[in-house]
Amino acid sequence: DVKVTQSSRYLVKRTGEKVFLECVQDMDHENMFWYRQDPGLGLRLIYFSYDVKMKEKGDIPEGYSVSREKKERFSLILESASTNQTSMYLCASSLTGTGLTLSYQPQHFGDGTRLSIL
């Protein structure tokens, strides 16, 4: 079974702090993703990475950055936390399929980090 582990289930930080959310997967997946999930808005993609040291902006990258120095680890950084970044953050990973399995590979999610910014 795929295991995606997020470093914290709950986190409380203060406005202006630099916040690091860590995610590790154990299945050698090429692709990793960071989402935030808010009531009524669903999952929104912040950043994703399809290889080590590669990153692409998702739909809502403002106020965030990411780091992928090793294949198994994908970090989300809130440069200067603000109250509107209070949310549930979900990390996911997936394999890049080839040929007939190209589009089949599902994303596997971690349990999420509920982040509160005071």
Next chain:
Amino acid sequence: GQNIDQPTEMTATEGAIVQINCTYQTSGFNGLFWYQQHAGEAPTFLSYNVLDGLEEKGRFSSFLSRSKGYSYLLLKELQMKDSASYLCAVRARTDKLIFGTGTRLQVFP
């Protein structure tokens, strides 16, 4: 633009059948996924459709019509543990998924 619509909430009775609809308008289509998410937990993968038709997996089935931009998830013989949110997601291109806002299903005895 990219848009995925699904009902916000549904209720059903234990033992019944429920159908959760999803309509989408995306630039490109490379498959549609359904995920289940219990409160406070991670979304878990349920089903995948890329060709038109019905895919059956035990009590759960998923249907796709690409020409209509439409899918549904069918849950049979409902159980209390099926109370959860069900997320519809479309892979428009590459490995990115676009998610709907989810349908919260409550199953009553």
